[in-house]
Amino acid sequence: MKFDPSELNEPVPALEEQAAPEAPASVPVEEPAPTVAEPVHPVAESEVRVTPTAPVAAAPDAEDRPERAPAEPLPPPAPEPPQRQIPLQGVDPPPSRRSPRPRSAVRSDSGYRKGMKTRFTREETEANAEILALLKEVTQSSVSEAQVTRALWSLLRRADDTINQNRNRAPILRRPSNGDSVGLAAYEDQITDYLHSVVRSTRKSDR
Numbered sequence: 214m215k216f217d218p219s220e221l222n223e224p225v226p227a228l229e230e231q232a233a234p235e236a237p238a239s240v241p242v243e244e245p246a247p248t249v250a251e252p253v254h255p256v257a258e259s260e261v262r263v264t265p266t267a268p269v270a271a272a273p274d275a276e277d278r279p280e281r282a283p284a285e286p287l288p289p290p291a292p293e294p295p296q297r298q299i300p301l302q303g304v305d306p307p308p309s310r311r312s313p314r315p316r317s318a319v320r321s322d323s324g325y326r327k328g329m330k331t332r333f334t335r336e337e338t339e340a341n342a343e344i345l346a347l348l349k350e351v352t353q354s355s356v357s358e359a360q361v362t363r364a365l366w367s368l369l370r371r372a373d374d375t376i377n378q379n380r381n382r383a384p385i386l387r388r389p390s391n392g393d394s395v396g397l398a399a400y401e402d403q404i405t406d407y408l409h410s411v412v413r414s415t416r417k418s419d420r
Contacts, residue, residue, distance in 0.1 A: 328362075369408065372415040379414070383407065 333341060341358065348356045376383070386403055389396030 331362075368412060372411050375411050375415045379411070 345356060345358055345361065348361065384403060384407055386400060388400055391397070
């Protein structure tokens with residue numbers, strides 16, 4: 214195909230002008246109706262209720278605030294118990310710092326110690342009361358049961374030499390069991406007979 218240069222001189226067809234879009238038809242805008250203010254009716258003062266409010270207390274100043282009470286002091290710690298010192302073997306204990314108390318010839322009640330308790334049957338208690346009443350009558354003194362017991366032990370302490378010298382004459386006794394009431398009664402009768410013989414053999418100067 215051959216190129217024809219005359220084709221360059223051909224007029225170029227004009228572009229068709231595009232039609233502008235049509236504007237939409239205007240829509241009528243409704244105006245708002247005027248606002249009519251309602252009449253204000255006066256309110257009587259008696260109909261108005263005012264709720265009373267509590268007055269708000271103002272915060273106290275630093276000067277007006279009450280001072281706090283001082284805190285109570287803590288109790289002192291309890292003292293530790295003294296530790297017991299165990300003396301060493303072969304070492305003499307240190308001398309006591311306490312001054313020796315003078316011994317009194319008259320014994321006070323604080324120097325007494327409780328002795329052994331003795332139990333008696335009902336019949337023995339009644340018999341002891343009769344003997345005690347008889348001693349009060351013949352001595353014309355208010356003798357107590359404790360004083361009679363102490364006197365009997367004092368008598369035996371005075372007869373210790375007689376008991377020691379007559380060892381070979383002392384009976385050989387066998388103590389029965391605690392559940393054997395009959396055997397215990399016989400055992401105590403043997404002791405009574407022996408002590409009676411010891412007291413009779415004791416000289417009056419030794420008593």
